[in-house]
Amino acid sequence: MAQSFPRPRGTRDLLPDDLVLIRHLERTARRVAETGGCVEVRPPLFEDTRLFARSLGDATDVVEKEMFTVPRRSESEQSGSEDSGGYTFRPEGTAGAARAYLEAGFPQRGPLQKWYYLGPMFRYERPQKGRERQFTQFGVEIFGAAGPLADAEVVEIALRFFEALGFGAELEVRVNSMGDPADRDRWRESLRGYFEPQLAERCSDCRDRFARNVFRLLDCKVERCRELSAGAPDLFAVMGEDARVHHEGFLDAMCALGRTVREDRGIVRGLDYYTRTVFEIHYPPLGARSALCGGGRYDGLVAELGGPATPAVGFAIGFTPTEIALAALELPSESELADLRGALAPEVWCVAVTEEERLPVLRLAQALRKAGRRAALDLRGKSVGAQMKEAGKSGAAWLAVLGPDERTSGALTLRSLAGEVEIPAALSADLDAALRAALKDPGSR
RNA sequence: GUGGGUGUAGCUCAGUCGGUUAGAGCACCAGUUUGUGGUACUGGGGGCCGCGGGUUCAAAUCCCGUCACCCACCCCA
Incomplete structure (x- = not known):
């Protein structure tokens, strides 16, 4: 059993039996996205490294140490001036979608686009349960709609995906707002001012994160740190009128859809591009590993990539956590898989x-x-x-x-x-x- | 990057106070049988016991190293 050519770390071989479930997830994703008015896009699996550095934020762990990067071969392919950083296999789907949206001229020829994608993502990190170096994500992105109805529609599509797979009413939507960039800047400063005096008392992780991403101190799990965070300034106290109205509109829309959501000020997405609405979908019966979906609004991204100001909102769902959750729930039933199983x-x-x-x-x-x-x-x-x-x-x-x-x-x-x-x-x-x-x-x- | 665990047949695993040709179930192959059909029975192939070194008359078993995988931390799109 000494393997001369072992499977690369953090990857899986999907064999015929495995693909029964995977294909069921894929067709469910497609059906739900398409009935929601979304159309499929397939950007390339790799992009200029700078795209990810720019869109995700170069201080994030994803960009700092989790990218699958390959050098370019010749000078002639160097599009930019100096060090281009080569190509990187996509660690997520939003940056490529936004780049494609801009490159195809949609800001001019049809600003409103409802897209979905489905496919492999790559992240060079230590594998563990539910975390692989190549994994599959299903995502939806709506470009060109600034109002809160778009946020609600995105959340609704994600929920319907899980419901179509058989998840029960325990599904929980946790929402928060990151405000507008100016709000975030103000909030960041007041958080720095609040946390700095207590750094000595906090855990070493918090001290590291203080400089890199002060927001993350809010969801530190260490007991003492949580106590110290209790009195931290609230973004909503400094948030501008526009963002506040947007958030209210989002909540109203979710209510109109018959969805209950839970406000959770601890939800702070890790990537730089998020603005206003952020959300996660959890299935609490799964315990600690209950997060199944993450998403939010990123109105600044297209402009960050050199395009016109373009509102956008989306989510991403990892198949692997979804598979783990389904297994725990003994879903889906054999009858739902009968046609795919029969084809074998x-x-x-x-x-x-x-x-x-x-x-x-x-x-x-x-x-x-x-x-x-x-x-x-x-x-x-x-x-x-x-x-x-x-x-x-x-x-x-x-x-x-x-x-x-x-x-x-x-x-x-x-x-x-x-x-x-x-x-x-x-x-x-x-x-x-x-x-x-x-x-x-x-x-x- | 840090810590813990595990490496024996294709798969799931027995076997280690060191002692003959290393085992089982499933799977695979062949045959017999059930009226030419998933059963049952018989037989068979398949293992440098992760890799390297050390101790010993003797190592799957003890020691050192190494690699791989898993789990957790970190981080999370």
């Missing part, structure tokens, strides 16, 4: 009784496949009995035995491997045609 097995297994029927059986399978049937046959020269066993184990629904008798009589019957006896009419017609094709002109070449 043939419909008709074609058996050759003697060597004389090998080629006719090959043609039988071909004809059935042309008719759209999943047909299988033995490829390893097995005996009749072994073919039967293999057919049984394959999960095939029907057995078509082609032997000397059938060649003479020109009639073929299907036997059910499941116990039923009746041949469906549609299958019977396909079978007749297939048999004629199989027996036609057997020796010509």
Whole structure:
């Protein structure tokens, strides 16, 4: 078992059985996004490193030490002047979507865009449960809508994804507002002023974070730190009128949708681009690992990338945490996966009784496949009995035995491997045609 | 980056106070049987016991190192 070429750390091989669930997640995401009016986009899997440094914020851990970066090969590809930093495999989907939105000229030709994406993201960090170096995210981004209805619509789509998967009413939306940039600047300063005198009393993590991202001190889990944070200044105390009205509008819209949300001042997203609405979706029965979705508004991002001021709001859902949660809930039911699971097995297994029927059986399978049937046959020269066993184990629904008798009589019957006896009419017609094709002109070449 | 745990057959694991050719179940292959069909039975293939070094007459087993994976911290799009 000494593997010469082991799987790269933090990656998974998705084998046929694994893909049953994955494909169910994918189709659920597509259906929910598309019924919500979103269309799919597929930006490249890698981008200029500077895109991520600029959009996520270069002091974030993601940019500082978790990026899969490759150097460029030649000077001629250097688009910028000095050190471009090469290419980086996307650690998240929003930056690429915003770049594509801008590059395709949507600010001019159709500012309102409702997009979704689905695919692999890459993050070079130490794997652990629920965290991989290559993982899949489903995300929605709405560009060009400044009002709170867009925020509500985004949250609604995320909720419907989880509900479609079978999550119950315990789903919890936690919301907060980061205010506008000016509000954030004011708040950052007052937080610095509040926390600085108590740094000596706080944990070492807090001391580190103080300089890099003072907001994160608010959700430190150390007991003593939490006590010290209790009296910290509230953003809402310094937030401007516009952001406040927006937040109220967002809450009203959620209420109109019949959704209850929980205000949680501790929600402070880690990336720099968020403004105003931020939210997370949790499933409390899962305990500590209950966060399933994160998102919010990022009105400054498109402008940060060199475009016109463009409002935007979105979310991202990681498949891996969703899979863990589904497993804990024993979801989805087998019946929901029946079609995907069924596609792993043939419909008709074609058996050759003697060597004389090998080629006719090959043609039988071909004809059935042309008719759209999943047909299988033995490829390893097995005996009749072994073919039967293999057919049984394959999960095939029907057995078509082609032997000397059938060649003479020109009639073929299907036997059910499941116990039923009746041949469906549609299958019977396909079978007749297939048999004629199989027996036609057997020796010509 | 820090800490803990685990490495034996394709998979899940037994086996270690050091002692013959290293085991089971499942899976795989062949055969027998059940009326040519998932059963049952018989047989078979498959392991440098993660890797390297050390101790010893003798190492899967003890010691050192190393690598890999898992879990947690960190961080989280």
